[in-house]
Amino acid sequence: MKPVPDSRGYFGPYGGRFVPETLMAPLAELTAAWQEARRDRAFRRELAGLLATYCGRPTPISHAARLTRHLGGAQVFLKREDLCHTGAHKINNAVGQCLLARRMGKVRVIAETGAGQHGVAVATAAALFGLRCRVYMGTEDERRQALNVFRMKLLGAEVVGVDAGSRTLKDAINESLRDWVTNVATTHYVLGSVLGPHPYPLMVREFQSVIGSEALLQIRAQHRSLPNLVVACVGGGSNAAGIFSAFVPHRHVELVGVEAGGRGTRLGEHAARFAGGSPGVLHGTRSYVLQDQDGQVSPTHSVSAGLDYPAVGPEHAYWHDSRRVSYVQVADREALDAFHLLSEFEGIVPALETAHAIAYVARVAPRMASAQAVLVNLSGRGDKDVVEVARLEGVTL
């Protein structure tokens, strides 16, 4: 399997650059600047320094001993991205791209956000580097993630609600692309996942690959061998791409991406692109898309805003078709149960996105031998979801 897409950004038949002409020159400029930066030792050193002294890397791997005993099967290990500054893996990419934006002489950054974690991460990095920052967020997500909206404002970012389409992540990306196309000269668009036109899927994966490189060494040290199974939730797919990238060459390690099964299997009730989607073009890239027969993008549903997106990163589409990674679905109900499970057995409140991955582990770990190991990417912590979970369970705070 080739580790890198081709020069046009294609992972097999997926990827590419399907954007308005106005964005083609800026994308070429971005590609060139990033290629130059990643070869520059000073840039790499500065980024590594920030990840260590500002973001709190390396994040540890925790052995979930009580959860393991409760499930009665494989040893469960958690890669603790929830311990990153701002509470999720998103900061790895945000710091990397903002460092790049400063190097490119941009004075303003924009970002889309679903769960608000990427928006918070970009607002944080923008404050760190003194860049102006605007974050687009669907109004439905603003409601679900009110805490993160206020956090972004505290960090000096301007939050703009998007009241179009399904009022979620997809519409926030539309609005970010429109802003970028209008302000390309001064602005860098910090895309938050392994989505969008080339070079974003590749660049974001590379900024997130620190998760996998750390985890590979850590699990070898703690478990004395590679895990049998690595699990991560997949919205756009950045935390999954980050941890999978290190394990893809190790063919005996099974990789599983968990999509949002929502509340049903009909179109519009879930965000399971690999179960109900087909190849299409959305937000600049060719990948699996949830759409109707006329190619209109369908609404999605998930209890977790971060997984509530109708397409998926092109590299995941490639991994899916080549069968290197299996993709499974976890329903809202199951994810909420896992949210409680991890909180009660390990003292870790996971993000609702991450709870989908935990739910899958709870499904398969009991069927595995106790000498086997499962590594889960604990992509974010759940403080942001506490209010929404209380609301769903009828608890007044």
Next chain:
Amino acid sequence: MSGRIDKAFARAGKAKRAAFIAYITAGDPAPARTVVLARALERAGADILELGVPFTDPIADGPTNQRAAERALAQGTSLPGVLGIVRELRYSSELPVVLFTYFNPVHAYGLARFAVDAAAAGVDGVLFTDVPVEEAGAAHAALRRVGVELVLLLAPTSTRERVKAVRKLAGSFVYFVARAGVTGARATLEEGLEEQVRLVRRLTKTRVAVGFGVSTPDQVARAARFADGVVVGSALVERIAELGDAPELPGEIEALARSLAIATRRK
């Protein structure tokens, strides 16, 4: 080439004016009204009709066209319906039609089948808002087989190399985006637009139509001095939004379009 687009430009050029290209979203305010509106635009002096195919995620469009797409989708208009509208228009009109579409509806329809059905319906050209020249090879080949033009976009940010690459695939005209941004009305035209249009014409050796942000007769008149064609969209779409399905809609659109068509005359 069907030649209708070519002839329209030639006719306008001979009359010492820029071709007037009128944009509306198909299915807005209702699918049954689109043919009526197209005929009204033709009577008003439109040389080419640019027909928008509604899409759920129109990243190149401003709020005016986004809302038009939402109204059209709510009326059930999608790509097959748009082809039906063109077929119906062809019973009574030879007005050249360029479809203005995002790639995904065509991708879902199947590129080869789309090309054949579009040609059969009487479509003259297809413009993909989100397919730059690098990704346009397959679409160009499929459309050329059936004699439909691929209309490519160029922007103020396009490099010389990109302009030259467009030249290889361009049909009877290229569409120059008047300013970096999305579709929609704006107060002024960009400084330096004239030089950019001349440069694009020289490098592509083809006609240049200017659009995005051209909405008033004054702006049309200015662009008509140096462009071969002028596209007006949002101004018409906004009027359609105001009037909805009112009985006076075709008459009002005809009057507005006439004021724009007259402005394409070069003094």
